[in-house]
Amino acid sequence: MDAHEPTELRTGETWLRLVVMLIYFFMVFYVVKFLVGVSMLFQFVLVVFRGSVNIRLKKFTADLNLFAYSVLQYVSWNTDQRPFPFCDWPCAEDLSTPAEDR
Numbered sequence: 001m002d003a004h005e006p007t008e009l010r011t012g013e014t015w016l017r018l019v020v021m022l023i024y025f026f027m028v029f030y031v032v033k034f035l036v037g038v039s040m041l042f043q044f045v046l047v048v049f050r051g052s053v054n055i056r057l058k059k060f061t062a063d064l065n066l067f068a069y070s071v072l073q074y075v076s077w078n079t080d081q082r083p084f085p086f087c088d089w090p091c092a093e094d095l096s097t098p099a100e101d102r
Contacts, residue, residue: 020074020082021074021075024071024074024075024083025071025075028071029068029071032064032067032068032071035064036061036064039057039060039061039064042054042057043057043058067083070083071083
């Protein structure tokens with residue numbers, strides 16, 4: 001073995017991260033995309049027929065957006081914190097300021 005070989009290539013943690021990143025990138029994003037599409041259509045139908053959005057669905061999609069953001073942060077190496085289910089589900093209500101105020 002070469003003494004200049006990076007330690008990261010020899011650790012199992014780096015290879016495990018690659019596997020987790022690939023699973024999130026290729027599998028979880030399809031589920032997120034599907035859920036966003038269904039939510040979009042459902043909210044559209046509600047607005048057309050009721051004239052208002054479903055607040056619970058709006059909060060769920062806000063949380064889903066935060067989840068997608070946390071996945072993107074992880075797969076792009078901007079954070080080492082693994083997304084859900086390795087940590088708590090992100091919640092938009094946990095933010096200090098509401099999304100409408102930003």
